[in-house]
Amino acid sequence: MPIRFKLFVILLMTSLTLVGGMYGFVRWSLEDGFGRFIEKRQEERVVNLLETLKDCYVKHDGWALLKEDRRHWLDRIWYANHTEEPPEGFVMLAQADDAAWPPTRLPGFGYGSNPYHFELRVMLFDADRRAVVARDDLMAKTELRPIVLDNRNVGYLGLLPGKPSAQPLEAQFFYQQSRAFIGVAAIMVLLSAGLASVLAYWLVIPVKELGNVVQQLAAGDYKPRMVVHSGDELGKLGTGINRLAAILKQSEQSRRQWVADISHELRTPLAVLRAELEALQDGIRPLRPAAVDLLLKDVLRLNRLTDDLYQLALSDQNELTYHCLETEPWALLRSLLESLKTDFEQKSLRLEFRAAGAGDIRVWGDPDRLSQLFRNLLLNSLAYTDAGGCLTIIGFLAKGKLCLEFSDSSPAVAEEELARLFERFYRVEGSRNRNHGGAGLGLALCQSIVEAHGGDIAAAPSELGGLKISVGLPVYQVAG
Numbered sequence: 001m002p003i004r005f006k007l008f009v010i011l012l013m014t015s016l017t018l019v020g021g022m023y024g025f026v027r028w029s030l031e032d033g034f035g036r037f038i039e040k041r042q043e044e045r046v047v048n049l050l051e052t053l054k055d056c057y058v059k060h061d062g063w064a065l066l067k068e069d070r071r072h073w074l075d076r077i078w079y080a081n082h083t084e085e086p087p088e089g090f091v092m093l094a095q096a097d098d099a100a101w102p103p104t105r106l107p108g109f110g111y112g113s114n115p116y117h118f119e120l121r122v123m124l125f126d127a128d129r130r131a132v133v134a135r136d137d138l139m140a141k142t143e144l145r146p147i148v149l150d151n152r153n154v155g156y157l158g159l160l161p162g163k164p165s166a167q168p169l170e171a172q173f174f175y176q177q178s179r180a181f182i183g184v185a186a187i188m189v190l191l192s193a194g195l196a197s198v199l200a201y202w203l204v205i206p207v208k209e210l211g212n213v214v215q216q217l218a219a220g221d222y223k224p225r226m227v228v229h230s231g232d233e234l235g236k237l238g239t240g241i242n243r244l245a246a247i248l249k250q251s252e253q254s255r256r257q258w259v260a261d262i263s264h265e266l267r268t269p270l271a272v273l274r275a276e277l278e279a280l281q282d283g284i285r286p287l288r289p290a291a292v293d294l295l296l297k298d299v300l301r302l303n304r305l306t307d308d309l310y311q312l313a314l315s316d317q318n319e320l321t322y323h324c325l326e327t328e329p330w331a332l333l334r335s336l337l338e339s340l341k342t343d344f345e346q347k348s349l350r351l352e353f354r355a356a357g358a359g360d361i362r363v364w365g366d367p368d369r370l371s372q373l374f375r376n377l378l379l380n381s382l383a384y385t386d387a388g389g390c391l392t393i394i395g396f397l398a399k400g401k402l403c404l405e406f407s408d409s410s411p412a413v414a415e416e417e418l419a420r421l422f423e424r425f426y427r428v429e430g431s432r433n434r435n436h437g438g439a440g441l442g443l444a445l446c447q448s449i450v451e452a453h454g455g456d457i458a459a460a461p462s463e464l465g466g467l468k469i470s471v472g473l474p475v476y477q478v479a480g
Contacts, residue, residue, distance in 0.1 A: 007200035015192030023185040030177060045081040045118055046145060050157055052080040053124065054149055063132045063155060066124060070094045073101070073133050077119045090119065101133045102160070123158035134158055206234045213241055222249035269298040322366040322452055326476060329363055329402060330355060330395070332371050337393075340378055347382065350390035361395075361402055364476040365453045373449045376442040377469055381408040385466060392464065401455070401472040408466040418459045421467075422447045443469075 056066060056076055066073045071094040078086045098104055102120050123134030123142060132155065134142075142158035209226060216224045222245050226238035276295055279285040337351060344351050363370075381391045389409030396403050413421070422443045443459075446469075450457040455473040462468040 007203055008196050011196035011199055012193055015196060016189060019185055019188045019192060023181060026181055027178070030181070042118060046157070046159065049077060049080040049122065050145060050147055052076055053147055053155070053157060057147070057149060057154055063124065063126055067132050070099075070101075070133075073124075074119075077122055081118070100135050102135070102138075104135075121160040121162050123160070125156040125158055127153050127155055129156060206238065210234075210238060210241060213245070217241075217245055217248060220252075222246075222252060266302070269302050273298050322369060324364050324366050324453075326362050327365045327367045327370060328360060329365075329370060329374075329404075329473070330361065332367060333374050333393070333395075333404075336371065336374050336378060340375075340382065343382055344391070347385075348388045349382065349385055352390065352392040354392075354394050356394070356396035361397065362476050363402055363453070363473045365473065369449045369452070370473075373446050373471070376446050377406045377471075380442050380469075381406060381467075384408075384411070386410055389466070390464065397475065398472075400475055402475050404471045404473075405468055406471075407462040407464050407468040409462070410465040412461060412465055413459070413467050415461070418461075421459045422457070446471075 053076065057063065060066075066076065074086070074090065074094050078090065093103065096103055101123060123138070124132040125134055125144065126132050129139075129144075131139075138160060139158075142160055144156040144158055146153050147155040147157060206226075206229075213224045213226055225242050225245060228235045228238045228242070273295060276285070276291065276298070280287055280291060285291055333353070337353060341351070378391075385391065385408040391406065391408045394405045394407070447457050450471055450473070453473055455471060457472075458470050460468045460470065
């Protein structure tokens, strides 16, 4: 079922509920108010009839005329509350064979056939409660109203129970109002249906746009964007989808760049290996130890690249294993410096290591991974620092962290490129380039290892004219 139809049904049902509730309340209020009005009018009619009967009693010196003349009684109870002539059915009651009042059998289907009329529910009793114009069998059901004249009770007006009757104009007004309310309710329902249709269409427009954008994203097209017009939930969703599209686009670009970089890095040593092997096979190059050493060098380069790629892949999947224990970073670093001392001397690079503060510092980490971290940083400076330069390593404690600064001499790195040094396959153009044989994965691996140990790593210009890599690792213990 389309969401537009669902929204239409929800809005229409809500409107119908409100209109129905309002109609019911207004109808109840009208009926209740009209009922109280009719009861008040009946009370006024009773009072008017009492005054008329008092005048009749005074004028005719008693109730004898009303008892003997049925027509006079009908005229009195009618004209007490009416100005128009009585209907024909009411007049016929004066000539009825039934002398009882109210008649035991109402004649015809005219006026007298309605038992709720006020005039058919009134009776007259004398001061001793004897029937004047009344029936004794209805005495128990009758509500008696005293007729008082000069502080003397001269009789009783009896009123049989029944529904208060309304005047024709009053009844007509009530039914007109009822029909008007029904008409208004019907119009409101139609207006609600139209408004619900328009609102459902309007609300579904951004939803359809969202669906179209998501479908295009799912198809691999990351260019479409939502046009956000509001700050509501749909607007926030549109903003989120735009961010998602940008992230997907960036991820796709990174993936393509990743594939291109890997292909390039693998193609170069493979091409060299192929050329060397073909040269050896064709006899162009003699099979000498130097040729084998060159082939081994290319194989080792491929091996390092595949190892780095494997390590980064494990890190991305959170499957890179770490066996942490109390580790002395100074011992690891000194051991690496000793093993690479010859390499630095061959390039005429001076090594300086200064550890500020006394005592043995220990961190909670994986010795192999930390050794890999330090080795990558040392090899990075060894590969990219100009001959005759230097590498200075300074270690100190700051804010509960072991801080290490690897600062080398020229060449330098441009300010705008510092933030990208830890991107995979990114290499600085110019002096620090791929001619040195690196694949641009060393610093990315370093960042992964440092973050896995809860530390941080950053790049900045070195005071020696080159690059400074700062590493901070949480301290586990400081022994005095």
